[in-house]
Amino acid sequence: xxxxxxxxxxxxxxxxxxxxxxxxxxxxxxxxxxxxxxxxxxxxxxxxxxxxxxxxxxxxxxxxxxxxxxxxxxxxxxxxxxxxxxxxxxxxxxxxxxxxxxxxxxxxxxxxxxxxxxxxxxxxxxxxxxxxxxxxxxxxxxxxxxxxxxxxxxxxxxxxxxxxxxxxxxxxxxxxxxxxxxxxxxxxxxxxxxxxxxxxxxxxxxxxxxxxxxxxxxxxxxxxxxxxxxxxxxxxxxxxxxxxxxxxxxxxxxxxxxxxxxxxxxxxxxxxxxxxxxxxxxxxxxxxxxxxxxxxxxxxxxxxxxxxxxxxxxxxxxxxxxxxxxxxxxxxxxxxxxxxxxxxxxxxxxxxxxxxx
Numbered sequence: 001x002x003x004x005x006x007x008x009x010x011x012x013x014x015x016x017x018x019x020x021x022x023x024x025x026x027x028x029x030x031x032x033x034x035x036x037x038x039x040x041x042x043x044x045x046x047x048x049x050x051x052x053x054x055x056x057x058x059x060x061x062x063x064x065x066x067x068x069x070x071x072x073x074x075x076x077x078x079x080x081x082x083x084x085x086x087x088x089x090x091x092x093x094x095x096x097x098x099x100x101x102x103x104x105x106x107x108x109x110x111x112x113x114x115x116x117x118x119x120x121x122x123x124x125x126x127x128x129x130x131x132x133x134x135x136x137x138x139x140x141x142x143x144x145x146x147x148x149x150x151x152x153x154x155x156x157x158x159x160x161x162x163x164x165x166x167x168x169x170x171x172x173x174x175x176x177x178x179x180x181x182x183x184x185x186x187x188x189x190x191x192x193x194x195x196x197x198x199x200x201x202x203x204x205x206x207x208x209x210x211x212x213x214x215x216x217x218x219x220x221x222x223x224x225x226x227x228x229x230x231x232x233x234x235x236x237x238x239x240x241x242x243x244x245x246x247x248x249x250x251x252x253x254x255x256x257x258x259x260x261x262x263x264x265x266x267x268x269x270x271x272x273x274x275x276x277x278x279x280x281x282x283x284x285x286x287x288x289x290x291x292x293x294x295x296x297x298x299x300x301x302x303x304x305x306x307x308x309x310x311x312x313x314x315x316x317x318x319x320x321x322x323x324x325x326x327x328x329x330x331x332x333x334x335x336x337x338x339x340x341x342x343x344x345x346x347x348x349x350x351x352x353x354x355x356x357x
Contacts, residue, residue, distance in 0.1 A: 001299060003218045003226075006325060007316045008337050016346035017160040019167045019186065026187050027345055027352040031336050033328050038339055043187045043353055046310070052200025053251035054308070055242060059182040059259045060205040062173035065150030065165075070113035070120070077104065079111050081120060082153060083146075084130055085211030086177050086232055089292060093135045093142040096126050096211065105131070118145040127227070143176060153179055155349055157315075168349075177209035177232070183312045183349045184257030202251075204242045207234040208259040208293075218317055228296035228319065233263045237288040240267075243305070244284045252307035258320050261306050261327075266293035268304040297323040299330060309356040313340060313347040328356050 020026050024044040031038055041048070050056075066083035082098040099105045099122060109122040116138070123132040137145040152165050162168060170185035171193070193203055209232045220226050243253060243264075255261040267286045274280040285305055296319065309327055314320035325333045336354065345352045 001223050002221050003223060003317050003322075004221065005330060006318075006321050006334075008334055008341075010316065010341060010347060014341060014345070014347045014351075015157050016348060016350035016352075017158055018162075019350045020346075022189060023171070023187050024189050024192050029336060029340055029345065029352065029354045031328060031332065031354060031356045033332070033356060036332050036335070038336060040343060044192055046192075046355060047196050047199055047201070049308075049355060049357060050196065050199070050201045050254065051252065053202075053246065053249055054200075054254055055202040055204055055246040055251055056196065056254045056256055057204050057206060057239070057243065057260050057264060058170070058172060058185050058188075058256035059208050059210075059263070060170075060172055060174045061178040061182060061207050061209050061259070062176045063152065063169055063178045063181050064146055064176050066146075066153040066179040067151045068113055068118075068120075068146070068149060070111045070118075072105075073110040073112055073119075079105065081111065081133060083150075083179050085179065085229070086209050087132060088232060090123075090132055091134060094123070095133050095135070096130050097133045098129075099131045099133065102131075114145070114149045118142070118149055147176070155180065157348060158350065172205065174205075175207055175209075177207075178211075180210045181349065182208075182210060182257045182259045184260075184310050184353060186350070187353050188256075201254075202242060202246065204239045206239055206260055206263040208232070208263045210259055218319060218322075223296075223298055223322065226296065226319070228294045230292045230294040231259075231262075232291075233266060233293050234290040235263060235267050235286060235288055240284075240286045240288045243286050247285050253305055254308040254310065255306045256310050258309075258311055258314075258323050261309060261323065262293060262295050262297065264305040265297060265301075265303060266295045269295070272304060297326050299326045301326045303327065311354050311356065312349070313337065313345065313351055313354060315348065324354075324356065 026043045028041040028043045068081040080100045084096045111120045
């Protein structure tokens with residue numbers, strides 16, 4: 001398929017610049033996959049579509065203040081480093097990052113931040129066009145130094161300053177490591193989560209540390225030529241057990257956001273591959289896993305784990321709009337987006353939500 005098939009027109013005024021208060025006052029477009037019917041609700045009504053025995057699975061990754069400003073050692077030239085994705089596979093405290101001015105930064109270059117509170121060494125170029133960068137701190141606590149010295153990396157389509165940095169975090173964000181927020185979860189409040197659990201809906205967590213490449217438009221015209229970025233994921237034993245128990249009991253797995261979808265489907269796919277090779281006799285949907293995934297979900301993909309998807313409205317020509325099209329059908333997604341534009345929904349990170357049943 002061609003990426004032009006996933007384009008749509010969005011008036012600039014439909015791009016949300018600030019979050020709504022309270023969080024659960026956002027609008028909710030409900031799309032029924034079986035017949036294409038659309039309902040217009042408010043996010044706090046989501047419980048009307050969830051059943052006792054369903055399991056919400058959300059991404060607990062926390063956004064790091066990923067924009068760092070420093071100086072080159074020796075010359076003192078100004079440098080900006082934008083963290084894209086943690087690369088623990090390349091060693092501790094190693095990140096894939098954009099480094100500006102890129103043409104003036106060579107491999108082996110040392111960069112200092114905060115007068116020496118944090119130092120980075122540029123290791124090599126990454127396939128994404130960024131650099132691999134390894135950080136050190138005098139006290140050894142690199143995460144604390146990143147939190148102290150960095151600033152929040154709001155997407156480039158948001159031009160308004162954010163009054164409260166916590167509004168770009170979910171209320172359940174726990175594990176720092178993302179360069180962008182898992183935005184479908186921004187609508188939940190502690191009270192709404194408690195009400196859903198009282199209704200019999202479970203809540204479980206996975207981790208996918210998000211890189212900014214997630215939101216970038218696809219450059220290649222043919223989807224087959226797109227090289228999907230790799231991201232770190234984790235599903236612990238407790239979450240895996242709850243997912244398997246939910247499916248056995250006939251409950252639905254409700255993925256909160258595309259990052260939860262990719263984590264769930266990546267792990268379920270690995271389990272299915274093991275079973276096909278005769279390496280697994282246990283009848284389970286998922287198993288505990290920690291590693292990386294470059295799964296690119298597009299039309300024709302077989303969903304094994306996700307029954308219901310909660311998501312925001314995504315950029316045209318992006319891997320995310322391709323993913324939701326794989327789940328609900330391209331024509332239905334584009335029709336829903338057209339209706340959302342006509343009804344003045346707010347789009348992108350601070351925008352409204354869509355529940356796909």
